[in-house]
Amino acid sequence: MTGFTAHVGFAGWIQLVYVLAAALFVVGLHLMNSPATARRGNQVAMTGMIIAVVATFVLLIHAGTVTTTGWIVLLAGALIGSGVGLYAAQTVKMTAMPQLVSAFNAVGGGAAALVAIYGYYQAESTGGVLGTTSVFSVLDVLIGSVTFSGSIIAAGKLQGFIGGQPIIFKGGRLLNIALAVVALGSGAYLFTTPSLPALLIVVLASLGFGVMMVLPIGGADMPVVISLLNAFTGTAVAMAGFVIQNWALIVAGALVGASGSILTKLMADAMNRSLANIIIGGFGTGDSAVAIGGPVDAQVRSIQADDAAIQLAYASKVIIVPGYGLAAAQAQHGVAELGKILEDHGVEVSYAIHPVAGRMPGHMNVLLAEANVPYPQLVEMDEVNPEFPRTDVALVIGANDVTNPAARRPGNEISGMPILDVDKAKSIIVIKRSMGHGYAGLENELYFEPNTSMFFADAKKAMTELTSAVKTLVA
């Protein structure tokens, strides 16, 4: 295989084309730093991809060693995969976006692992494995397999096939360590002795490890996990690039690995949790639902749509705080409509976006953008927090832990987590289905504040009621 991809002759020219493709990836990602140019960025990156794939076909034809069966198999595979990907991408609901990204991580990591497995199988059947090739092959197989199974579990959790609660069983952690030891041990064995069965053990142990790694992680941490698995896939692809000495794979994989790691860190920081803490798990079990000094016997004030509408219609500044409850109820369009009516009525409306609102970094922005909320109205946490004291009404829709003032005090599950200072608004309306707890399993002290009113309803239904009530007021 390396004979055809070495950096000389015809293959050398193809490598140059791959460099062009890689450059387009970088330019494309660079254009993604502003919403105004982001679409062009994606198109530039896609152009790079098309160039790389076309160059590969040219290389395949030039090599002239692809059998008829080989062509049929490759083309059929690529077309079937593309069809499935296209269908999934066009039909997925924006709320289910994280699952899809996770699924793409799975197949990307799986493909990367397969490239190395094939390379190893091929090299071994023709005699001998190069030392360096073996190191990268083993890393590729390890990371690729872990990503494959881990991403499937993550997607399953988000989709609800597997319970969102952390799944912890006795000896689970021990099994995890054992799997890691077996995978690494067999991998190390491969450095000295070429052995296909040992490679198979690496694959199986890594797959097991991926499952065991994600199972104990709670649903609230899934955004971080997906981001991490995205970085893993990138790294696996880069390793595959080393295996077949292909610059396009190395550069693209490294780009994704680096960007994914940074995104993961940003996410973890936003939740004030270390990555180690998330991976080790235990958060969001719901078992630790202890009211931490919250006024247990305190009464919450309940409110109906008409009263809430009056508050909103006569406010001069309203901040809407959307959370996952909004996404789950598919209420983003209703919220956008309400926001627009208020805006047209002369109320200053903005949306406070917590970094972990939704199920992926920036997920809430996508959901609101889908509902045609202009992006300048979406304000990030650090910018919006000073605004709350001069806000008449803060409308909290399906957000819980990110508004809990308990985070400012030490000694509980969410201590130190950056929150939206919703409690500083003059008046607060919380739309929520029940008094149920958020992922942290904590009582939200915000609900017991004297200036807080609770509007108990499904977010979508609440939006319909509120919108019609506001309409009659402003008409």
Add this chain to the structure above:
Amino acid sequence: MSAALLTDLTIFVLALLVGIEVIGKVPATLHTPLMSATNAIHGIVLVGALLIGITAHTTVGYILGFVAAVFAGANVVGGYVVTGRMLKMFRKKAPQPELESLDGHKGLRGLADRVGVGRGQS
């Protein structure tokens, strides 16, 4: 250490640094599309899957190549389409309702634009 490996490693390290540099400036608003875009970019593994064909002359080789091609194909096409779909929704101002109905034909939209169909509305 061979010269080829050294070149590969150099490229790898530089690409890592570029990745860090390019991503550091992206606002939180775009984090999900960004993740989706990088998700599509790792679909470049399709190139690796296709290259299997050069040496695959056995059943095992064909099977591995086929599965890798299916996986990578889904990754790359799905990744770009879904990113495009997401980014299309980011607008500075609320759009005309007509635009929305056109958006229903996602795949055909670009083609329609190119040949001038439906241009009157957009």
